[in-house]
Amino acid sequence: MGEWKPISTALYETRIHRCDYCGKMVPRRIWVIAYQGKPLQFCDPKCELGWFEYWLPRYGSEHGFSTAAPLDP
Amino acid sequence: MNTGKNLKPIVDSVTLTIVNNAMVSACREMGVAMMKTSYSSIFNEGLDFSCVIFDRDGEMVACAEFCPAQIGAILFTMQWTIAEMGLENFGPGDVIMHNDPYRGGCHMPEHTVIKGIYHRGELYGFVGNIAHLTEIGGKAVGGFAADAKEVYQEGLRLPPVKIVRNGELVEDIWKFLLLNHRTPRTSWGDLHAMIGSLAVAEKRLHRLLRRFGIDGLLDIGKRLIAYSEKRMRAEISDIPDGEYSFHDWIENDGVTPEKRYRINSTVTVREDEVVFDYTGTSEQARGPCNCTYGVTASATYNAMLSITDATIPKNSGCYRPIQIVAPPGTLLNVEHPGPSVGGNSEVHERIVDVLFACLGQAVPERVAAASGGSSCNFLFGGIHPDTGHYYANYHIDGCGWGGKAHSDGNHAQCPINGNCRNTPIEIFETRYPWLTLEYRLAEKSGGHGRHRGGFGSVRVLRNRAPEVTVSSFMDRHVTGAWGMDGGGEGAPGRLLIKKSGEEAWISFSDAYGTVSPNKFADIQIDRGDEVLIASRGGGGFGPSCERPPEEVLHDVVEGLTSVQEARKVYRVALTRRDNGSLGVDAAATARLRRTRAKAVRKGSEAGNG
């Protein structure tokens, strides 16, 4: 089950988070799920659906995890 | 005036049309105001800007794009700004600006300004525009550091900040910004042009809000968006389902020797939705040929809008059935701190060509063969010998466009990411210390085909000043634009220099040791040096032996092809009539074409090397 997690708004935090499905930048809150123990982050549940329907059958789960910074603990 | 219709709960289609037209008109008026008051010529002659109206949910309700390059980007820069600032932090009379490429922008020179629209104290939505500022500080003059290796060299980067608060300039930001631009007067003028134009659209929206109220206008906006979505889905349904792939190469990134970069695209059409998947694209480059997400999205929408019904109102709705998958850290979705200034000008049009090659596998009658696909970005600056003042200019040239199923490609046209005009020679030479020796169509540069590719142009300039600093960011000098359906390749471009007193034309790499012959920055050339910029031709469409003989004759008479090429490539025999003019030898042509028809039609798509 996914949940919305806030993205840090500290002034010194300038890293940009990306959706693991479509690659778009995400500003303030990000949709996070866990897949096989690893976290995946998306723009919204629609992109989560896209990941399962389009990405996973095509590329598997080894690829596509973004290089974005981890979220605040 | 209350006609009674306004109170109907169901908004009728007439009102939809009227409101849509009024909003698009307001966006156009924004653009006209910007055009007339801005300072940079890339802004006002190049029309490098777009104007939009958003509702408070961050959806685009109407737009007037004067430049296709930003149609994707402006969606995301606006949405990002609204989300990052938060609705509660906007106030009447506030204007917010940013130019961060990683926050949805195309590249650093593009600045987005956004203003909230209030009616009786409540927020309706936003007006905004995005425009190219010529000079933004950074490593190179003119905002185009062709050899930048990271974003910090490209110029001053602003996150969303308020530049006007409650109608007053936020002086601290302005002081800070203008000090970091080399031509602060120009930036001052351009930014005022942008801010001033927001007021124009605001007035129009207030009129609509008085007539319909906030809820009424929001509702109409949502219906317009739903309408466009429905129309776009209908268009996509007409495209045969399937998966269509293609790829192309960017020849170099300007800083890394001997490395090229792959643009990869797989387009999947599934009923009324389409996915544009750029997986398989090379990792991002060190040099600034990377594209931001904004650029890739803009190119994707550009291609889709070019092959669908142009009367669909452009708003968030028409983008809903279009999905984009752009893996971060690649050429088409650059991550911090990768540079990106060249992606918008030079790679956008290459993405579109790849997408046309994909979509052309499904709907060939709607697309075109590859275009010349380069803006021939050429920047120069220095101290003017006549005035003693500093000057800088960002120069572009048109290229030939690809042939299509029903017509030849146009000659010398601004590439598809923009809609700029060229600078007239008489204005160019009045402002800048060059003498133009030639400006003509590049002979035989269009790919042959049933429908010819358009020709590129050749421009030869001689430097009149003691020295000029030049930069360049061009591609497509090695391989030409591919043809489609059996059409031939367009001729590649050239960028050459002839040093004063020498006879030979050589590349800038040979002359100055630059890593790349077509991407370099800050080379000083001397008085009397000549520069040749040849833009590329478009690819042809369809086998050349299917071009009607009368048209081939016309091409020969008009100097677009030769008698020999007519025979060899187009299989048309020409003969001289009694009065001296040329005519078609029908019998010989029929013979030539019969022998050709026996050969199997081959595709001639290049770029798979």
Added chain:
Amino acid sequence: MGRIVGIDTGGTFTDLVALAEDGTVHLAKEPSSPDRPADAFARVLEKSGIPGTDIERLVHGTTVAANAIIQRKGARLLFVSTSGFEDIPFIQRINRERAYDLHWVKPEPLVLRSNCMGLKERCGSRGEIILPLEDSALEDLGKFIGSRLERDEIDAISVCLLFSFLNPTHEIAVGAYLEKNFPRLLVSLSHQVAPVWREYERSSTVLADAFVKPLLDRYCIDLVTALEKVQLRCPCALLKSNGGTSLPDNARKRPVDLIFSGMAGGVVGGRYFARRAGFQNAITFDMGGTSCDVGIIIDGDQQFSTEFEIEWGLPVAIPTIEVRTLGAGGGSIAWIDKGGLLNVGPQSAGGDPGPACYGAGGTAPTVTDANLLLGRLNPLYFLGGEVPLDFDLAAVAMDGLAVDMGVSRIEAAIAVIDIANENMTNAIRILSIELGIEPCDFALVAFGGAGPLHAAAVARKLGIVNVVVPPHPGLCSAFGAAISELRVEKVQTFSTRHQNVSEEEIRNRFDAISKEAEEELRSEGLSGSFRCTLSISMRYYQQNYEEDIEYRKRDGLEGALSGFHERHRRQYGYHFEDETIELVHFKVSLVEEKCSPDLRLNEKVAEPDSSLSRRSGYDVDGESSDFFVYRREALALASHLSGPAIVEEVDSTTFLPSGFELRIDGGGNFLLNEAPQSVTK
């Protein structure tokens, strides 16, 4: 003193308006003869019954040049450019008419590429000669021309050399060479046609000039023949695109000036009636069967533009009255797009087959059909009864639309009118922002066959308070031709910065241009006095669009510069006090000073509200209504009407919606206003 006569050749009709000295008006109308336009000209003159000896002045607005260009039926051209730049007509400005239109084809220039030749010469950006023009270069040109003549491939020559607007000596030398060696070929030189910078625009202009030169030559001869029969006392002048007139001998030398002749008359007429109604600021609104022309009068003067286009991408850089043409007319077709939304135009049923109600085979529902169904047109009195309108055919056409939309016939008709009005409103708004004005500060002068039908609704949408409908609105263009003045405009590019030029230099430049202009004005037959306006187009140093600022001798350059700052501040909200200003074009405008005639209409003895009839129809919001229907000629000067009402006349119909009032002023104009109690926000 005899009568002044204006004859306007339109697409369907050729109109004649004659004004006598005592202010009485005489009208005549004949169907146009597009194949031989001079025939309709002669016929309408004959039909008017006015003896030629009774005509003091005759001005003719013609579409001959415009049609030639639109239909591409003109001279076969040879184009001479500076060597290395022969492809300028083909490269053009490299932009596209629309984004996302892959299939758009660049406009074809008026000359074949095989007939373009580069001349070995070169002038630079200061007018200096970089490569002199040698005899050998002219001989090469001679050979090129000779070969084309041998194969009978050309009729006329156009010349555009780089920077000829600064230094015309090479073009003059070419002209002299051609005069001597090829005296029978007509020649156009760009520095004479349009001495302004931007080589593509200048090339396009000189090509257009040469393209219509032989044709206009012949037309002037036809006109003279036609007039001989009528024993005219005076020569027939032609109406120029800038609203001034030109005698045939001058018109033949620079025929490009006549390209927009047909459009200019309307604005000149509209301006006259606006002023007589007391409005110095007005928007002229001329709506006919196919299109709607919108012009702007500011401070009593029409506006001018040098950015006109024959078609998108083929500019003509001559001073033209600023008129925007919208594809919105009585014949505009209403249609449903793929998504189910209603559109009106830009396709038009034109004059043939025309609206469905014409009964000439048209089946698509048009704006005229909608007006008829809503009771705003009299089927038996359209064009004075010459074209009977078939109500049932209109109903059938509209029903098709109504069924698709899921509404009633009347609701569909109301929607069609509303959208047509919105389209026109939006176009007027864009024009006003380009000119920096607010429509609500202006009056709307409506004419043409359909203008007065739509004016009140359009005015309401724009926030315009005053609407003027002149007498005989359908003939306003011919009227404009009749009252047009002698006018000469001269433009010259001389780009410099304000710090680099002295007051004396400016005076000298203006004096030189004024002298040339005055000579031309005298050659047009000016005997009286004239008004001279000087202006300089300016912009801040790095901007690309200029504003025309008037230059007054007593205020000098300083005055003009502060005028520019002020104009910029007013229009855009800011200005830069100490910024460099670029002066670009010097413009001289000389206009004949003459009194516009006083129109006198016959005094009516009829009762102020003796209406002709009642007709049931539908008001602006679809409410069914009983209209009072009047004939204009039966209305007394002191009449005061309230809407909803219709006023008919032979050449037009005025629709007065409820909430509007109509008065007639001393000049015979209708003045429409919203009645005070119905003004709401």
